[in-house]
Amino acid sequence: EAGVxxxxxxxxxxxxxxxxxxxxxxxxxxxLYWYQQILGxxxxxxxxxxxxxxxxxxxxxxxxxxxxxxxGVDSTLKIQPAKLEDSAVYLCASSSDPNTEAFFGQxxxxxxx
Amino acid sequence: KNQVEQSPQSLxxxxxxxCTLQCNYTVSPFSNLRxxxxxxxxxxxxxxxxxxxxxxKSNGRYTATLDADTKQSSLHITASQLSDSASYICVVIGAxxxxxxFGTGTRLKVLA
Numbered sequence: 754e755a756g757v758x759x760x761x762x763x764x765x766x767x768x769x770x771x772x773x774x775x776x777x778x779x780x781x782x783x784x785l786y787w788y789q790q791i792l793g794x795x796x797x798x799x800x801x802x803x804x805x806x807x808x809x810x811x812x813x814x815x816x817x818x819x820x821x822x823x824x825g826v827d828s829t830l831k832i833q834p835a836k837l838e839d840s841a842v843y844l845c846a847s848s849s850d851p852n853t854e855a856f857f858g859q860x861x862x863x864x865x866x
Numbered sequence: 867k868n869q870v871e872q873s874p875q876s877l878x879x880x881x882x883x884x885c886t887l888q889c890n891y892t893v894s895p896f897s898n899l900r901x902x903x904x905x906x907x908x909x910x911x912x913x914x915x916x917x918x919x920x921x922x923k924s925n926g927r928y929t930a931t932l933d934a935d936t937k938q939s940s941l942h943i944t945a946s947q948l949s950d951s952a953s954y955i956c957v958v959i960g961a962x963x964x965x966x967x968f969g970t971g972t973r974l975k976v977l978a
Binding site: 757786793794795796797798809844846851852854855856857858859860862 | 870897900907908909910911912915955957964965966968969970971
């Protein structure tokens with residue numbers, strides 16, 4: 754069974770630039786999560802989708818971050834404009850429903866310089 | 867405030883030795899508690915999942931324990947191997963909300 758796919762694996766941008774990350778969840782998984790993991794810390798939930806609807810985006814900095822999952826499958830996370838403190842690993846995870854185990858992708862490591 | 871705290875922050879042991887990692891949480895009520903292993907540069911991978919009624923769960927050389935009364939969990943690694951070097955993250959899932967509340971992890975280094 755294919756796992757959660759994310760791209761790119763690495764990205765380096767200058768502050769104030771824009772960046773987008775892509776996630777393809779495990780086939781059939783209705784629940785999709787985006788997490789931000791700063792070095793030395795545990796992952797922090799940014800947004801949770803159930804199919805193409807947003808369940809929780811309470812910790813998403815909406816002035817600069819946006820995410821969408823238009824067809825209830827793939828998802829993109831965008832940062833515009835990026836700040837130095839956005840440097841982190843962005844993890845995508847999916848599960849068949851919110852009460853079952855979530856499987857994580859390998860993440861995208863973002864460095865803002 | 868729902869929190870998950872782990873100790874120690876980092877740990878270095880010799881190959882073949884055992885170790886125990888600790889997790890204390892204040893999340894209540896909770897649905898289940900999970901231990902994840904995260905290799906450098908990779909996403910977390912689930913090791914064990916326990917509901918509040920389970921006291922212990924094993925997965926090969928990994929054994930997790932849970933005391934729901936004291937809100938403590940531990941992960942015991944037996945006969946450590948070099949490949950055990952990773953971060954181990956304790957995650958508590960809130961009941962009803964199903965929100966994942968992550969600890970900051972314990973970084974384990976196993977030396978030859």
